[in-house]
Amino acid sequence: MxxxxxxxxxxxxxxxxxxxxxxxxxxxxxRKNVEKMQCGDIMLCYxxxxxxxxxxxEVLGPSTDTKRIWKxxxxxxxxxxxxxxxxxxxxxxxMNELEGKVSFFMGKADRGKFKGFVRMSPNQFRAQEDGxxxxxxxREAERSPxxxxxxxxxxxxxxxxxxxxxxxxxxxxxxxxxxxxEEPDESEQAETVTKAEARASTTRHxxxxxxxxxxxxxxxxELWVARNDRSRKWNGTALGDLPGVIEELPTQxxxxxNRTIELIDVLWLKGNSIVAAFEVECTTSIYxxxxxxxxxxxxxxxxxxNLFLVAPDERRDKVKQEILRPTFSLREKPLAEVCGFLSxxxxxxxxxxxxxxxxxxxxxxxFLQRTAEFFTAENDI
Numbered sequence: 001m002x003x004x005x006x007x008x009x010x011x012x013x014x015x016x017x018x019x020x021x022x023x024x025x026x027x028x029x030x031r032k033n034v035e036k037m038q039c040g041d042i043m044l045c046y047x048x049x050x051x052x053x054x055x056x057x058e059v060l061g062p063s064t065d066t067k068r069i070w071k072x073x074x075x076x077x078x079x080x081x082x083x084x085x086x087x088x089x090x091x092x093x094x095m096n097e098l099e100g101k102v103s104f105f106m107g108k109a110d111r112g113k114f115k116g117f118v119r120m121s122p123n124q125f126r127a128q129e130d131g132x133x134x135x136x137x138x139r140e141a142e143r144s145p146x147x148x149x150x151x152x153x154x155x156x157x158x159x160x161x162x163x164x165x166x167x168x169x170x171x172x173x174x175x176x177x178x179x180x181x182e183e184p185d186e187s188e189q190a191e192t193v194t195k196a197e198a199r200a201s202t203t204r205h206x207x208x209x210x211x212x213x214x215x216x217x218x219x220x221x222e223l224w225v226a227r228n229d230r231s232r233k234w235n236g237t238a239l240g241d242l243p244g245v246i247e248e249l250p251t252q253x254x255x256x257x258n259r260t261i262e263l264i265d266v267l268w269l270k271g272n273s274i275v276a277a278f279e280v281e282c283t284t285s286i287y288x289x290x291x292x293x294x295x296x297x298x299x300x301x302x303x304x305x306n307l308f309l310v311a312p313d314e315r316r317d318k319v320k321q322e323i324l325r326p327t328f329s330l331r332e333k334p335l336a337e338v339c340g341f342l343s344x345x346x347x348x349x350x351x352x353x354x355x356x357x358x359x360x361x362x363x364x365x366x367f368l369q370r371t372a373e374f375f376t377a378e379n380d381i
Contacts (some may be wrong), residue, residue, distance in 0.1 A: 003131025004033075006043040006057065006127055010089055010155035013047055013054060015070050015242045021083050023065045024057060025075030026122055029282075029376065034062075034077040042132050043081065046118060049154040049367045051091030056138050057081035084136040089155055091145040093137045099118040102130040113314065156358075208268050208280045208344060210234035216268040217244040218360035221275065224267035226247060250274070257299045264292055264308075268365055274304040275365040278342075286315065286322045294328055294335050301332070305341035306366050310347060320375045340372025347371075 006024055008016065016024065024043060026034055037043075037059050045055035059245050063078040095114075103126065104117040117123060125131045169278050206229070213223050223244045230240030239245070250272040261277070263269065268276040277296065280288030286309070293307050309319055319341050321326075328335035350371055354360050 002038070003125040003135075004037060004041060004043045004059075005118065005125065005130065006045045006120045006121040007118065008045055008047055008054075009049060009157055010047055010150075011157070012070055013045070013089070016376065017086065019069040021057075021086060021327060022081060023063050023078050024081050025065075025069065025078040027376070028076055031077040031118065034079060035126070037122065042084065042131065043122065043137070044094075044131060047089055047092065047155075049157045050089050050092075052089050052094040052150070053095070053134055053138060054087045054089060054092035054355045056084040056135055058084050063371070078196050085135075085142050087138070087142060087145070088156070089150050090147045091141060093130065093134070093141050094148065097137065098109050098134070101128045101133060103128070108317060114200075116313075116380070119316075163247075204312075204344070205265075205280050205282050206232045206234045206239065208347065209239055209278075210237075211266075211347065212266045212278050212280075212310070213239060213242050213245070215351050215360060216266070216276075216355065217242060219268075219363050220361065221365065221366065222246050224262075224264075224269060226263050227379045228263065229265065253300070254350075257296065260292060260295045260299060264296070267288075270365065272303050274303070276308065276368070277357040278308045278310055281309065281311045281319075282316065286311065286318050287325075288338070290322055290328060290335060296330070296361070297333065297335070298340070305371060307335075308342050308368060308372055309339055310342045310344065313343040313345050316341060316343065316373075323375055336375050340369065340374050342368065342372050 012249040014118070039059055039061050041059040043057040044053060044060060045057065046053055060080040060082055063080040065078055067100050068074070083240060095105070099108075099111075100106060101303075104110065104115045142184075207234075209225060209229060213225060216223050221244065223242065223243065224246060225239045225242075232239050249262060250269070252272055253261070261274070264277050265280045268275050278294065279292060289309055293309070296305075297303065298308075309323070311319055323336045323339065323341075335367065350368075354363070
C-alpha cells in the first residue's frame with residue numbers, strides 16, 4: 001500500500017463531498033501518476049490556503065465517471081475512491097502539527113515550501129512513515145475533533161477563473177488566475193528592502209546572469225546582456241566583457257522589438273536568431289519581466305524562442321500567479337505554455353553538473369525546456 005497526496009481548496013473539497021466523495025480527479029498532465037495508483041492505496045487530502053489535512057481516501061481503481069464535479073476546472077484523470085476519514089477544514093489537522101515529524105517538514109526552514117511536496121497532486125509520499133503518521137493524526141482528530149478557526153477568505157479562495165480567448169475564428173475556453181487584491185504591491189514591498197538586502201539581491205542577480213552567459217558561451221552561442229547590466233561584475237569580470245557578448249542586436253527586428261529585447265537580462269543567439277531569452281528576478285517585480293517576454297511575442301508572434309523566468313525557489317508561487325493572469329493567459333499563445341520557470345537552485349545545480357561532466361559543447365539550446373517548470377491552472381485542485 002502506498003500513500004499519495006491529494007490537493008484541494010476549501011471550495012473544491014466542498015464540491016467533492018457534495019458530489020458524493022466517490023471520485024477524485026486530476027489534470028491530464030498528471031495522468032501518468034494517476035495510472036501508478038493501485039487498489040488499496042491511500043490518498044491523504046490537504047487543503048491549500050488554510051494548510052489543513054482533512055481526509056483519507058482509499059483507492060478503488062480507475063474511474064470512467066465523467067459527471068461534472070468541480071464547477072470552475074474539470075479534472076479528467078479520475079480515480080474511484082472510498083472515504084476512510086472525512087473532516088471539515090475547522091476540525092482538520094493543521095500542518096504545523098507535523099513539524100519535525102515528517103521528512104518534508106523537518107523545521108522552520110521548510111515552512112511554506114515543505115520541500116516542494118505539496119505543489120502538485122497526485123504526489124506519492126517518499127517516506128511510508130510520513131503517510132502512516134498523518135493517517136494516525138487524521139484518525140485521532142476524527143475520534144476527538146477539535147474545532148480551530150480558519151480564515152474564511154482563504155477557505156473560500158477561488159484560484160482559477162474561466163475565460164475565453166480567440167484563436168483564428170475559434171473561441172477557446174481557458175483558465176486564468178486573478179491575484180488577490182489585498183496582496184501588498186511589490187513596489188510597496190521594495191521600499192521596505194534594506195540596503196544590505198538590495199546589495200545581496202543585486203549580487204545574486206548578477207551571479208545568475210553570469211552562469212547563464214558562461215554556459216551559453218561554452219555551448220558555442222553568442223550572448224546579449226541587458227545594456228544597463230554590462231558593467232556589473234562577477235568573479236572579477238564585467239558581464240559585458242565575457243566571451244561571446246555582442247555589441248549590437250540582429251538587424252532583422254524593428255525598432256520596437258529591439259527596444260523591448262535590449263533590456264532582457266540575457267539572450268542566447270545563434271547567428272541572427274535569438275534561441276533563448278532569460279529574465280532574472282530577485283526582489284523586483286515578477287510582472288515586469290513577464291511583460292517584457294509577452295511584449296516580445298506580441299511584436300514577433302512567429303518567433304520561435306525558448307523563454308525562461310529565473311527566480312529564487314521561494315518566489316515560485318508568485319511566478320505562477322502572475323504568469324496565469326488574464327493578460328498573459330488570453331493570448332493566442334498563452335505565455336505559460338512558452339515561458340518556463342527556472343529556480344536559482346535548480347539552475348545552479350544544472351550548470352554545475354554540466355561543467356563537471358564537460359557536456360556544454362554537446363548541448364542543444366532547448367535543453368533547459370526539460371528542466372524548467374511550465375505552469376497550467378490544472379496543476380492544483
